[in-house]
Amino acid sequence: MAFDVQSNSMEEFWIPFTDNKGFKKDPRLITSASGVYMTDHKGGTVIDGSSGLFCSPAGHSHPKIIEAVHEAMQTFTYVAPFGSGHPLSFALAERVARLLPEDFNHVFFVNSGSEAIDTALKMVMAYHSALGCDRSRFVSRERAYHGVNIGGVSLSGMVNNRKTFPSVMPNVVMMRHTWDEDELFVRGQPERGVELANDLQRMVENYGGNTIAACFVEPVAGSTGILAPPKGYLERLRQICDENGILLVFDEVITGFGRLGDKFAADVFGVTPDIMTMAKALTNGSIPMGAVGVTERVYDVISDQAAPGAIEFFHGYTYSGHPAACAAGLATMAIFEEEGLFERAAEMTPYFLDAVYTLKDHPMVKDIRGIGMMAGVELKSNGKPGQRGGRAQSDLFWNGMHVKFTGDTGILAPMFIAEKSHIDEMIGKLTKTLDELAV
Numbered sequence: 001m002a003f004d005v006q007s008n009s010m011e012e013f014w015i016p017f018t019d020n021k022g023f024k025k026d027p028r029l030i031t032s033a034s035g036v037y038m039t040d041h042k043g044g045t046v047i048d049g050s051s052g053l054f055c056s057p058a059g060h061s062h063p064k065i066i067e068a069v070h071e072a073m074q075t076f077t078y079v080a081p082f083g084s085g086h087p088l089s090f091a092l093a094e095r096v097a098r099l100l101p102e103d104f105n106h107v108f109f110v111n112s113g114s115e116a117i118d119t120a121l122k123m124v125m126a127y128h129s130a131l132g133c134d135r136s137r138f139v140s141r142e143r144a145y146h147g148v149n150i151g152g153v154s155l156s157g158m159v160n161n162r163k164t165f166p167s168v169m170p171n172v173v174m175m176r177h178t179w180d181e182d183e184l185f186v187r188g189q190p191e192r193g194v195e196l197a198n199d200l201q202r203m204v205e206n207y208g209g210n211t212i213a214a215c216f217v218e219p220v221a222g223s224t225g226i227l228a229p230p231k232g233y234l235e236r237l238r239q240i241c242d243e244n245g246i247l248l249v250f251d252e253v254i255t256g257f258g259r260l261g262d263k264f265a266a267d268v269f270g271v272t273p274d275i276m277t278m279a280k281a282l283t284n285g286s287i288p289m290g291a292v293g294v295t296e297r298v299y300d301v302i303s304d305q306a307a308p309g310a311i312e313f314f315h316g317y318t319y320s321g322h323p324a325a326c327a328a329g330l331a332t333m334a335i336f337e338e339e340g341l342f343e344r345a346a347e348m349t350p351y352f353l354d355a356v357y358t359l360k361d362h363p364m365v366k367d368i369r370g371i372g373m374m375a376g377v378e379l380k381s382n383g384k385p386g387q388r389g390g391r392a393q394s395d396l397f398w399n400g401m402h403v404k405f406t407g408d409t410g411i412l413a414p415m416f417i418a419e420k421s422h423i424d425e426m427i428g429k430l431t432k433t434l435d436e437l438a439v
């Protein structure tokens with residue numbers, strides 16, 4: 001794809017979550033992508049160390065997804081999703097439900113992770129309303145990322161994502177985050193889970209368990225730099241929720257579809273929530289789509305309160321279950337199965353984590369946290385949070401590797417199709433870039 005940064009205007013496009021002025025002086029554009037590699041606008045080859053933004057475990061531009069979307073688009077480019085439908089959305093919901101934990105028999109389609117979170121919030125409200133309960137308090141966690149819509153920002157525990165937006169949902173209270181500065185370089189789950197999960201118990205005691213509607217957590221906090229749940233943490237949250245009629249929502253937008261070497265984090269940690277949000281890998285990143293899965297009980301409570309013939313849940317998006325997204329999702333689910341990609345992720349995990357932890361003694365590295373096919377490499381700050389991370393991200397790109405950074409933490413999340421040689425290449429490029437930064 002041709003693009004000349006000299007003659008094409010770069011002014012009009014307002015780039016999300018980016019230092020626009022800095023980026024436009026030194027743009028980093030991708031002009032094509034295939035498998036684990038991308039091409040930049042100067043013709044360089046860039047290995048994708050973060051699967052885009054955790055989106056593309058099956059590799060960029062997978063031919064089966066392109067073919068499926070093309071075929072769907074030749075059949076219909078749009079179908080109204082309220083009061084009518086098309087076969088692909090039913091087929092995809094059935095396919096996703098098959099992967100979800102037992103008892104999750106219903107799937108609601110949206111267009112992003114942020115919409116999945118807003119939808120989950122409304123499902124929680126509808127559930128308690130149907131039960132005649134007056135529960136309006138939500139529990140989230142410091143360092144949580146649940147997207148950027150008003151619901152997600154309200155639940156956000158990432159300070160910069162909230163501070164310019166004061167008018168968010170009221171009644172959100174925060175548990176402590178689970179990172180412990182005395183436990184650095186932990187591989188897998190840290191200790192001390194029960195004690196941290198007891199923050200929820202304290203909220204029950206402070207506010208009354210019957211005022212709390214739901215507790216939202218990412219099973220592994222992703223965007224904040226990979227914080228695995230400490231041992232016993234999710235189990236204890238589940239127990240407190242059960243004792244108090246609180247719904248437990250897992251935000252599996254990143255962890256869903258194999259990132260931890262099994263279908264969902266719920267399977268890996270053996271804890272089943274009441275509601276699960278998904279997005280990202282659902283279409284291998286090819287077409288925007290998210291989803292919310294709910295248990296039979298949540299679905300029944302919401303549905304059964306409606307009068308016969310009435311709409312059960314007053315919610316939906318113009319593009320819910322768009323044919324292109326459903327076709328991409330169905331092709332992606334087939335690829336996951338045919339190529340055994342969840343198993344492949346599980347097999348590659350020890351090699352990947354061994355490779356990442358070789359950076360442990362690097363003078364630029366403050367901490368490494370890794371679980372499954374994701375790891376956060378936190379750099380020592382230079383006193384200006386995010387500055388060193390921004391520089392590292394740009395330098396890495398020109399050294400031929402894309403990595404998502406949050407602040408000073410680089411987040412590695414290789415594709416599941418990556419070979420050992422790709423992992424070696426990533427760690428080699430990261431080490432070289434950190435060596436150069438250290439000079």
Ligand SMILES: Cc1ncc(COP(=O)(O)O)c(C=O)c1O
Nearest residue numbers: 112113114145146147251253254
């Ligand atoms: C856990 C989690 N929830 C929600 C979102 C929001 O997803 P989106 O950017 O598709 O709106 C993200 C995005 O990174 C995420 O990591």
